[in-house]
Amino acid sequence: MQELETPKQYDDIDGVIRPSQNTHIFGHNDVIEALGRMRKEGRLHHALLFEGPLGIGKATLAYHLASNILSKSSGDLAAPEETSPVWRQIAQGSHPSVTHISRRYDSKTERFNTGITVDDIREINRFLAQTSYNGGWRVVIIDTADDMNRAAANGVLKTLEEPPEKTLFILISNSSGRLLPTIRSRCHLIKFRPLDYDNMGKALHLVLANRLPPAAELDAIIAESEGSVRKAALLICYGGMEIIRVQREILNQPIFDVVKAQTIAQALSGRDAVIQFHQFCDNLLSIISSKAMKAGLSGNSLLSNRYADAWKNIADEIAKTEAFNLDKKQFVINVLYKLHKLMISDA
Secondary structure, eight states: OOOOOOOOOTTOOTTSOOGGGOOOOOSOHHHHHHHHHHHHHTOOOSEEEEESSTTSSHHHHHHHHHHHHHTTOOSOTTOOOTTSHHHHHHHHTOOTTEEEEOOOEETTTTEEOSSBOHHHHHHHHHHHHSOOGGGOOEEEEEETGGGBOHHHHHHHHHHHHSOOTTEEEEEEESOGGGSOHHHHHTSEEEEOOOOOHHHHHHHHHHHTTTTOOOHHHHHHHHHHTTTOHHHHHHHHHTTHHHHHHHHHHHHHSSSOOHHHHHHHHHHHSSTTOHHHHHHHHHHHHHHHHHHHHHHHHTTOHHHHHHHHHHHHHHHHHHHHHHHTTOOHHHHHHHHHHHHHHHHHHHO
């Protein structure tokens, strides 16, 4: 499987093939079959909302569907032909009938923007203003729709309310609660589930064939990954298991270890540690979410609500820290201390 040179994207992982270049998909047979039936029967809605956890194949299937439509094929959505001209153009980002909207790279700051702006959405309008290639379909993929700010979301909403003919919108969402209800109401919801153990193993052997750890370690990584190939790949490629280990050591000790917290905070605050910082944040939110669910299932609604509030507050702090480029070292220490305090009071 050849990886093609295309402009970098905010969610690239070094050495891991992108969704737009991946001809393989694992799991999601129910989704694939449902989309195939809609396609064959001419019942495909003009706007699809692909909803499910991060890194489980939603974007990959979006590109497979685009290839299927633009190839005028009614074949298997799970297996586009790697050598077909349509697929190669899609993989290179050069197909005239496909546009992909995501967070842009800012050459001035040498960083990716923290969200999708109304200027990004105007690219859709320019794309749709052009005459369609050979009078055929056009496909707009927004990945992720969660990243749209309010102005961008309103811009998309206007287009969804009056969709052009022979145009398919695919909105990808990891957390659709962040989408405007009016956008959700104009889309056909397609739910994706996390991958099971077998499909996780198959996917990881495909995308990281030469970088997989020993079997026992791989099993531990799959267990931590919650059915997300992306999360597993990040754990393997960027030392994520060590971050998890240190986090748990700090949070599970009866006394908050300031020195250990400062050490991990220093490691996560460097300019070259952006991915590791995101891993830390994602795992922290996962811990809180798990605690909230456990408390709720045990009937302790008060504690469950406290963890739910902590999740929201820390998620907001993460967003502010990234949006305004705040001190990450201090952020890491503060959130570890707050969560440790909550967990100790819970014990």
